[in-house]
Amino acid sequence: MRDYENRDGVMLFGGMKVTDIADEFGTPVYVTDEKRLRENYRNVHNAFSKHMETKVHYACKANTNLTILKILEQEGSCIDAVSLGEVMTCLKAGFAPDRIIYTGNNVSNKELSAVAGLGVMINVDSVSELERLSKLSDGNKALPISFRITPGVGSGHNAKVVTGSTGSKFGIPEKDVIKTYLRAKELGFDPRGIHVHIGSGGRSSEPFMDAMEVLIRFTNELKEKGIELEFIDMGGGIGVPYRPNEPEMDVDELAADLTGMILEETDIKKILLEPGRYIVCDTTVLLTRCVDVKDAGIKKYVGVDAGFNTLIRPAMYDSYHHIALGNKFGKACTAKYDVVGPICESGDCLARDRVLPDPEEGDVVVIYDAGAYGFAMSSNYNSRPLCREVLVNDGKAELIRDSEKIEEQWIHQRIPERLIG
Numbered sequence: 001m002r003d004y005e006n007r008d009g010v011m012l013f014g015g016m017k018v019t020d021i022a023d024e025f026g027t028p029v030y031v032t033d034e035k036r037l038r039e040n041y042r043n044v045h046n047a048f049s050k051h052m053e054t055k056v057h058y059a060c061k062a063n064t065n066l067t068i069l070k071i072l073e074q075e076g077s078c079i080d081a082v083s084l085g086e087v088m089t090c091l092k093a094g095f096a097p098d099r100i101i102y103t104g105n106n107v108s109n110k111e112l113s114a115v116a117g118l119g120v121m122i123n124v125d126s127v128s129e130l131e132r133l134s135k136l137s138d139g140n141k142a143l144p145i146s147f148r149i150t151p152g153v154g155s156g157h158n159a160k161v162v163t164g165s166t167g168s169k170f171g172i173p174e175k176d177v178i179k180t181y182l183r184a185k186e187l188g189f190d191p192r193g194i195h196v197h198i199g200s201g202g203r204s205s206e207p208f209m210d211a212m213e214v215l216i217r218f219t220n221e222l223k224e225k226g227i228e229l230e231f232i233d234m235g236g237g238i239g240v241p242y243r244p245n246e247p248e249m250d251v252d253e254l255a256a257d258l259t260g261m262i263l264e265e266t267d268i269k270k271i272l273l274e275p276g277r278y279i280v281c282d283t284t285v286l287l288t289r290c291v292d293v294k295d296a297g298i299k300k301y302v303g304v305d306a307g308f309n310t311l312i313r314p315a316m317y318d319s320y321h322h323i324a325l326g327n328k329f330g331k332a333c334t335a336k337y338d339v340v341g342p343i344c345e346s347g348d349c350l351a352r353d354r355v356l357p358d359p360e361e362g363d364v365v366v367i368y369d370a371g372a373y374g375f376a377m378s379s380n381y382n383s384r385p386l387c388r389e390v391l392v393n394d395g396k397a398e399l400i401r402d403s404e405k406i407e408e409q410w411i412h413q414r415i416p417e418r419l420i421g
């Protein structure tokens, strides 16, 4: 969690008063700090690239805003995409196909042929996918592929985002790894790498090391069988601190340890990483406005104009997001409140039991660390339009996504003629 500057009792974000941003663009609004985005990308890239050739494939599922993608494209990032939509969005943002890896799960033939047709590397997730890809891409066995394996090591901030454990729906089970690479060769493919993604938001480096051991074991075994890989892809999952005083993961140490293992134990010269959260999480706050204050006796509520349609993480994973009143920044707190939104469900709670300084209607409520899986997971539930996104840089703000109009929610619907008139 970042510390923010206080100017006359108002929180500053990207050199601007959050109250000015809320007044100019309305609420709810996601606001991203360009400088921090560039810094985060450089931090993770530099940590690894000082040891060996490194490609950072930003996991764009965390945030697919075209401006954010464009900034990362300028920084030299590559992309981890999980759907045709993500691949096409990244191409639109200016990424060349050879900077994109597609890692699908339970992929349909329709999507597989479309992605293969765009020339991006495919990180194959199952034997079924390999056989189907072989049929679909007949005559194009030059198609770059890699395999996602299930390392039998999982990690994550919540059971819903742990992906690498034995029996997972993701990846080639350990027992099938070698024969799947051999089968790929038989089919005419030339597999370039090996990949894991153990899960998201874990905050210990041990599972990464354990998974790396599995990757190294298979890399060396494959070499003995005549299959020489070019890279090891460690996936994403670097956790970030959401709570005050929580320490950051030591990315430099993680990089030294992981690259050290590869360089000592294999002939591999290139590592790929797929951080999503690490790159975008703390670049962005969600600004929402207090619209209602209620004392329900045993509980006090701050009602705001963002709900789980805007930020679903607290409702979905019980995630903690820090909250401050941007216009009473640093003021003494008076009581505990639940911060709740306008959705017609009791689960529409953004934060529980937070001490806040005398909240009132009109206050600007700042929700921290909303850049990863924030806007990206927002929805139209309760027919609420998707909100705006703004980029700030050195005291200037620019609109990077306008809010939807309510009417736009109807454009794909059709009412049968017989019901009209």
Ligand code: LLP
Pocket (backbone or CB within 6 Å): 059, 061, 062, 080, 103, 161, 197, 199, 200, 201, 235, 236, 237, 238, 274, 275, 276, 277, 278, 313, 317, 372, 373
């Ligand atoms: N690579 C693959 C193959 C992935 O599936 C993911 C995330 C990543 C990379 C990036 O992981 P990260 O570095 O962001 O942890 N909605 C959840 C997180 C789901 C992550 C899904 N896969 C949340 O809000 O916490």
